[in-house]
Amino acid sequence: GDSVTQMEGPVTLSEEAFLTINCTYTATGYPSLFWYVQYPGEGLQLLLKATKADDKGSNKGFEATYRKETTSFHLEKGSVQVSDSAVYFCALSDYRNSGNTPLVFGKGTRLSVIA
C-alpha cells in the first residue's frame, strides 16, 4: 500500500539556519502531497501542498517540490525562526482513486529552533 517515510527527529537548529526535512513516498497511483504542521497542543494545519510532478508548494517561507523521479517531497526553509518550532508531517492522498481515501502520514519530525 501507499506509505510515507520522513526523516527521524528531533531536529534542533539555531535561528536563521537552513532547514531541510526529507520526505519520500511510495504510491500505486498519482498522489497529491502535503506538509502539515502541528504546534504544541494543537491540531494540524496545512502548510503547503502539490498535486502534480514538478509542482512547488510554498507558504510562510517554506517550500517543497513534487519530484516524481525520486518520489520525494522535501521541505525546506532558508532561515528558520523560533516560532517555527513544531512537528512537521509529510502526507499523501491518492484521492483520485477514491474520495474516501484518508491521508497517509509520515511519522512526523519534531523541529526545535533555538535563539
Place this chain on the structure above:
Amino acid sequence: GAVVSQHPSWVICKSGTSVKIECRSLDFQATTMFWYRQFPKQSLMLMATSNEGSKATYEQGVEKDKFLINHASLTLSTLTVTSAHPEDSSFYICSARPSVGTDTQYFGPGTRLTVL
C-alpha cells in the same frame, strides 16, 4: 475559509462514563470526515472514516462498539467514547474533506481526553 472546529477542546471524565466529541466543518460541506488518535510524541493513527448518511468504516483494531461515530449531516460528525477507561486517554483529532473540488483535508484543533 476551510475551518474545522472540535468541541470540547479538553475533557476529564470518570472511568465508565461516555464522552461525546463533536467535529464541525464551519464554512464548507464535508461528505467525508476522518477521526484520528494521537499519543504523545507520535504520529496520527487513523481510527475511522465517517461518511454522511452511512456507517463509518473502522480501521483494523478499532472497536466500533467502543468508538461510536455518527455523521448526521454534511457539517457534523460525532465520536462517542463509550464506557471510557484510562487507556482511552489521548488526543483525538478530526479532519474533513470538502465535498467538492479538492483533495485537501482540514483538521480540527483536537480534543484532549483524560479518563480518571
